Amino acid sequence: MATKTKVSEHSVAPPPVTTSYQDAHEAHGDHDHGHDDHGPLMHHFDDMVQQRESITIGMWTFLMTEIMMFSGLFFCYAFFRWKFHDAFMLGSQQLDINLGTGNTFVLLASSMTMAMAVHCAQIGDRKKLVAYMIGTLIFGGAFLGIKGIEWSADYHEGMVPHFQAFGSRGNWDETGQTWRTSHHAHEAGLKAGPTPEGYVWDYKHKKPVKSEEVKMYFMLYFCMTGLHAIHMVAGALILLVMILMAMNGHFGNGNDQPIEIFGLYWHFVDIVWVFLFPLLYLIAGFHPGGH
Amino acid sequence: MVSTPAEGLGLSSRPAEEVPAAQGLTPQGETINYLNATTGIRSWLFTLDHKRIAMLYLISVSLMFIVGGTAAGMVRIDLLDPQGFLISPETYNKMFSAHGIVMVFFFIIPAIPAILGNFFVPMMIGAKDLAFPKINLFSWYLYIVGALLVLGALASGGVATGWTFYAPLSSQYTTGPIVFVALGVFVAGFSSILTGLNFIITVHKMRAPGMTWFRLPLFVWGMYATSLLQILGTPVVAITILLLAVEIVFKAGVFDATKGGDPVLFQHLFWFYSHPAVYIMILPGMAIISEVIACFSRKPVFGYRFIAFSSMAIAILSFLVWGHHMFTTDQSPLSAIVFSIISFLVAIPSAIKVFNWTATLYKGSVRLNTPMIYALGFIGLFTIGGLTGLYLSSLATDIHLQDTYFVVAHFHYVMVGSTVMAYMAGIHYWWPKMTGRMYPEGWGRTAAVTLFVGFSLTFMPQFIAGYCGMPRRYAMYDPEYHVMNVLSTAGATVMALGYILPVFYLLWSLKWGERAGPNPWRATGLEWQCPSPPTTFNFDKTPIVTIGPYAYSAEDDEIQDARLDMERAEMEFAAARAKIAADRERMQLEEGHSPENEAVIAQAVTGNAKSADATGATGKENPYGN
Numbered sequence: 001m002a003t004k005t006k007v008s009e010h011s012v013a014p015p016p017v018t019t020s021y022q023d024a025h026e027a028h029g030d031h032d033h034g035h036d037d038h039g040p041l042m043h044h045f046d047d048m049v050q051q052r053e054s055i056t057i058g059m060w061t062f063l064m065t066e067i068m069m070f071s072g073l074f075f076c077y078a079f080f081r082w083k084f085h086d087a088f089m090l091g092s093q094q095l096d097i098n099l100g101t102g103n104t105f106v107l108l109a110s111s112m113t114m115a116m117a118v119h120c121a122q123i124g125d126r127k128k129l130v131a132y133m134i135g136t137l138i139f140g141g142a143f144l145g146i147k148g149i150e151w152s153a154d155y156h157e158g159m160v161p162h163f164q165a166f167g168s169r170g171n172w173d174e175t176g177q178t179w180r181t182s183h184h185a186h187e188a189g190l191k192a193g194p195t196p197e198g199y200v201w202d203y204k205h206k207k208p209v210k211s212e213e214v215k216m217y218f219m220l221y222f223c224m225t226g227l228h229a230i231h232m233v234a235g236a237l238i239l240l241v242m243i244l245m246a247m248n249g250h251f252g253n254g255n256d257q258p259i260e261i262f263g264l265y266w267h268f269v270d271i272v273w274v275f276l277f278p279l280l281y282l283i284a285g286f287h288p289g290g291h
Numbered sequence: 292m293v294s295t296p297a298e299g300l301g302l303s304s305r306p307a308e309e310v311p312a313a314q315g316l317t318p319q320g321e322t323i324n325y326l327n328a329t330t331g332i333r334s335w336l337f338t339l340d341h342k343r344i345a346m347l348y349l350i351s352v353s354l355m356f357i358v359g360g361t362a363a364g365m366v367r368i369d370l371l372d373p374q375g376f377l378i379s380p381e382t383y384n385k386m387f388s389a390h391g392i393v394m395v396f397f398f399i400i401p402a403i404p405a406i407l408g409n410f411f412v413p414m415m416i417g418a419k420d421l422a423f424p425k426i427n428l429f430s431w432y433l434y435i436v437g438a439l440l441v442l443g444a445l446a447s448g449g450v451a452t453g454w455t456f457y458a459p460l461s462s463q464y465t466t467g468p469i470v471f472v473a474l475g476v477f478v479a480g481f482s483s484i485l486t487g488l489n490f491i492i493t494v495h496k497m498r499a500p501g502m503t504w505f506r507l508p509l510f511v512w513g514m515y516a517t518s519l520l521q522i523l524g525t526p527v528v529a530i531t532i533l534l535l536a537v538e539i540v541f542k543a544g545v546f547d548a549t550k551g552g553d554p555v556l557f558q559h560l561f562w563f564y565s566h567p568a569v570y571i572m573i574l575p576g577m578a579i580i581s582e583v584i585a586c587f588s589r590k591p592v593f594g595y596r597f598i599a600f601s602s603m604a605i606a607i608l609s610f611l612v613w614g615h616h617m618f619t620t621d622q623s624p625l626s627a628i629v630f631s632i633i634s635f636l637v638a639i640p641s642a643i644k645v646f647n648w649t650a651t652l653y654k655g656s657v658r659l660n661t662p663m664i665y666a667l668g669f670i671g672l673f674t675i676g677g678l679t680g681l682y683l684s685s686l687a688t689d690i691h692l693q694d695t696y697f698v699v700a701h702f703h704y705v706m707v708g709s710t711v712m713a714y715m716a717g718i719h720y721w722w723p724k725m726t727g728r729m730y731p732e733g734w735g736r737t738a739a740v741t742l743f744v745g746f747s748l749t750f751m752p753q754f755i756a757g758y759c760g761m762p763r764r765y766a767m768y769d770p771e772y773h774v775m776n777v778l779s780t781a782g783a784t785v786m787a788l789g790y791i792l793p794v795f796y797l798l799w800s801l802k803w804g805e806r807a808g809p810n811p812w813r814a815t816g817l818e819w820q821c822p823s824p825p826t827t828f829n830f831d832k833t834p835i836v837t838i839g840p841y842a843y844s845a846e847d848d849e850i851q852d853a854r855l856d857m858e859r860a861e862m863e864f865a866a867a868r869a870k871i872a873a874d875r876e877r878m879q880l881e882e883g884h885s886p887e888n889e890a891v892i893a894q895a896v897t898g899n900a901k902s903a904d905a906t907g908a909t910g911k912e913n914p915y916g917n
Contacts, residue, residue, distance in 0.1 A: 044420035044497075046833065054422045054496040061488050065526045072530035072560055076545060079556060212544065212551040219543045223534065 040255070052257055059261045063268045066231075070272055073227065077220050077279060084213035086205065091217030092284040094159060099150045100281040103143050104273065110139030111270045118263040121256035126246060129259070133243045136266065140236045147229055151222075159218050221280055228276060231269045238262060324727065324824040339424035340827055345410035346725070347431050352402050353794075355438055358445075359393035360790065362386045367749075367783040370776045373768050380766035384451035385467075387764060391454030393445075396476050397438050399706055400568060403575030404521070405434070405486055407717045408514045410725060412490055414818035414825065415508045417499025417834045422492040430485035437479030444471035453764060455565070458546035458557040462538045470539055473532045480525045480532075483571075487521030490514050499817070501836035508816055508840040509598050513578020516602040520567040520574070520609060528564030531557065555620045562613035570609040572706055573673075574602055576713030577644055580666050583716050584648045586814045587663035588655025589848055591841035594647040601640035608637050618689045627686055634684030641677050645670060656845055660812075661735030665716035668743040669709050676704030679754065694764070697757030700750045708746050715742065715793065722797065723807030727824040730800040734792060742789030748782025813851070815842045 045051040081088045117132035154160060199208035242262060245251065251259055317327050325342045335343060365386045369377040378386060409427065413420055421427050444450065450469045452461040461469055494507070494515050507515075535557070537543045544550030546557040585592045592598060614622055614630030622630075648670055657663070679701040682688045692698060719739075723729055752775035757763075761772045768776070810819040817836070821829055 042424075043828070044418065044422075044424065050496055054492050057495060058423060058488065058492045061491055061522060065484050065488065065522045068523055069526035069530050072527045072534070075560070076534070076556065079553070080545075083553075084551065210551065216544065216551055219537075219541075219545060223537060223543075227530075227533075 055257060055261060056264075059264050063264065066268060070224075070227070073220070073224050074275070074279075077224065080216050080220065081283075084210075084216060086207070087209045087213030088217045089205075089284040090200070090209050091214045091221070092281060094157075095221070095281050096150055096153065097281050099146055100277055103146045103150075104277050106139050106143045106146065107270050107273050110136045110143065111267055113139060114263050114266045118256070118260050121251050121259040124253060124256075126249070126251070129251060130243060130246045133239060133246060133259075137236060137239050137243065140232060140239065140266075144229060144232055144236070147225065151225075154218075160222065224276055224280065228269065228272055231272070235262075235266055235269055239266075322822065323826065324822065325827045326726075326824050328827045337428070339420070339428055341409050341413050341421045341424065341427060342725075342825060342827075342829075344427050344431055345406050348401060348405040348409060348434070351431075351435060351438065352398055352406060355393055355397040356402075356790075358442065359390050359398055360787070362390035362393065364783065364787065366390060367780045369766065370768070371780050373770045373773055373776075375766045381451060383766035384764070385445075385449035388450055388453050389445050392441060392450075392472060392476070394706075395454050395568070395572075396479050397434075397441065399572045399710055400483055401434060401479075401486070402714050403579065403710070403717065404490070404514060404517055404571075405430075405482075407579065407714075407721060408490060408517075408575065409486070411721065411818050412493060412511055412514050413497065414821060414829050415511050415816060416494065416497060416502050417817050417830060417836065418493060418497035419828045419830065419833075421489045422497055423489050426485050427489055430482040430489070433478050433482035433485070437475040437477070437482060440471050440475030440478065444468035444475065455561060456532070456535060456557075457561075458535060458538060458554050459548070462535060462546060470536050473536050473539075477529050477532045477536075480529045483521050484525045484529075487518035487525070490518040491522065494518075499834050499836055503836075505596065505599070506836055506839050507599075509581035509592060509595065509602075510578040512599040513574050513581070513602050516606040517571055517574045517578075519606050520571045523610070524564040524567035524571070527560060528568070531560040531564070534560075555617065555622070558617050558620060559613070562616045563610070566613040566616065567606075567609040569702070569705070570605055572710050574605060576669065576673075576710040577602065579713045579717035579720070580648060580669050581644075582814075582816070583662045583666040583720050584651050585841045585843060586720070586812050587658045587660055587666070588652050589658070589843045589845055590651055590655040591839070591843055592647065593650035593653075594643070595839070595841070597643050598647050601643045604640040605637060608633060608640070612637060612684075615684050615689070618686055619693045631684055631686050635681065638677065638681060641673075645674055645677075656848070659736070661730070661732060661739050662716040662720035664736055664739035665712050665719065665742075668739065668746075669712040669716065672704055672708030672712060672743075672746065676701060676709055679704065692757065694762055695757035696753040696761045696763055699763045700753035700757055703750050703753070708750065712742065712746075715739070718793075718797075720812070721818075722800070723811045724818060724821075724823050724825070726801055726804075727807055728800045728804030729807050729811060730793075730804055731796050734796040738789055738792040738796070741785060741792065745782050745784070745786030745789050749779050749786055750782070752776070752778040752782070813848070816840060 041048055041051060045054065113132045113135035117129055117136060120126075120129040120132055200211045200214060239262065242251070242258065317323055319327075321327060325340055326346075329338075335347065338344060338347075365378060366383065369375045369383055369386075375383060409421070444467075448467045450461075450467045450472050451465050452469060452472075456469070456473065494511060498507075534543070534545055538546050542550075544552045546552050546554050548554055581592055581598055612630055612634045614626055615634045618627050618631075659667075679697070683692055683698060683701060715738075719730065719735055756772045756775040756779075759772070761768055761775070807823045809821065809823050811823075812819070817830075817834055818825075820834065
């Protein structure tokens, strides 16, 4: 058995079998699957083509389940936006459009570096591969950092329903039921009209809007960006592991598929943001941002 | 010596199976198979073998079935008295909730796909394993985590929401560890998604050469359709349950009408998954029945393509009918009408299946083995369950029947009467393949009939009580329904017996059952070409498929019967010869040689040989060249 393994390791097709079955482990115990020329062929596949195609379709199918998962939230968003149109406009105006736009570009940049990483993996340029993956990680981290800053500002300005935070611009009152003022609109010289209990004043359209409805916007905003951020964090962690693996010599010699598969995931998470950004930040048209 | 296990089939079977050369022996002298290839607890907990993972599922799903069944038993016993006498009304609510949650999410959804599908989809298509063995194992761990979360929550007080978790009941009006239950269901949902994903890729990419789509066994088609539902529906309920958790923890108000939210939105999101989930439960059952009916009628399935496509049609339609759970909500009349019409449409593919199975039976040489009794029970009960579904999908009658025991009886006819019967049929049909042992046929038939009788006695009265207006989910009821409830509980007792019996004789068969041989049912299909139990990699060589899945024919059976009869006669003849030789030797030893003795012996030999010739043919005369 040992001699057989040696032979297949160096010259002959099919490529060496690596498997996690115990008996097979004994047979191929110390065979390092990272360094052969075609990547490891798992025992239950007939050939590399079958394996590659299976894994690729597997990832696309997984992404389909992800789409269905996000679609539940998008449906809620569509429903409530239809129901509470004015409140959603008002809520959208409270977001910091500069941070949102900046983050969009940061994330698109990360997608570009990821695409470059996939290309480098395919041509076997491991140095550039590692560099581009680190770039992707930095951009991804920057996105999460900016998102964190934005959330923290949201929190301090009292835009997080349920938590009673007090900040500069507006906040929920003590009961958590009514959202009071828009500091920014005050500065812009807009005047509030008479606001009944449980309503907030929409300065742009000069009418009161139910604060519960604005709260619904923010609830969905946090759910959607939160779920997206969870996906980003998961992606960043996987990316970190892959960078370490690449530095240890993986993925360079024809075994580029893991990079490609991860790239699919990363682009998917990007695309989700590409939908989130206009739906959350841009629906009220142009509005001055900044805290 | 291996005995003849298929006596009940009414077919002769090969007396002794040779061990395939590649199989080899363990140190204990048993043939090596997936069960004994490696030993120790680690070899099971870290296994990547789809068959072992299926066995892990079998054990864990069965344990959850016991939990859910116990809860159902408490409910039924409490209902013996109109006022309830066993448990408080609050506990009653928790009991039926526990029953529903455990049975739906931890028994019936994973049962057939994760156990039988896991075991047989790769074998049926001629693959060594599922496409992603590690994900397969991971999904089992997800199932365990989900199950532990739910069991923990049930142990620490339970929830009284029903299995549907309707808001605002679940979000505002009940206390208890509802978030943990939700989390458990969420995690188990991902187990289901990953299983479905695995099957889809496996069916697309792992088929053996020549295994075209229309040569796939209908079991695989059913699993494929199920998997589509799992990957498309389950993520939606996952996010819904997550939103419910956010609703409870952060008082989000998404489903709270007092905060501008919409409780019906929860129902829409929930049933968008949970109606397809009903088909996640029934499609695998139908998939098993197609296999069993064909095998025990000794005929190819009638209308193969129609059955295959009707599975897909059910899968697609199932995504368009969720609104029929909400006819009594504020859903608009127009959408109610549309949902009603599409719900009626589901009856078409379902009926196609039933008619095709019946047509398969027609002029078949039907053998009433245990799996077949379950399967025939399935057809009857599913027909009742399906047709009463039409009562509920028509708007006017549904207003009357909504939330009565009629609904309870209807979906139990589909989920228990159909799916669980099919599951039992499948377990019995493939038990010899999974374990290498035959169960005792007589006990099997007894259990199958017991289950059918018990089931009918349990749920037929519920139709009547429900039609008369008895509401579901109430701990107490009007005395006019007393008789029906007593009947129902009596039936449940019989049904329990029908479940307990198989546990005993199946476990018994593991040690004392007859050895099955590779193909005790003389079934077609690649899984029956492997040894029983199969080896770890199923096939020594990837099989090449040249024919469709149901190459049953009565003529072939007769030819094979004749051939096996001849083999047996030949063996008897050889035994007789050996006996004569031994006799002769003994006589020679006893009486010594003498011309007189020789003459007697010679006469005896000719006489015996002639009688042996009369009972069976000799090897040389065998026309089939054995």
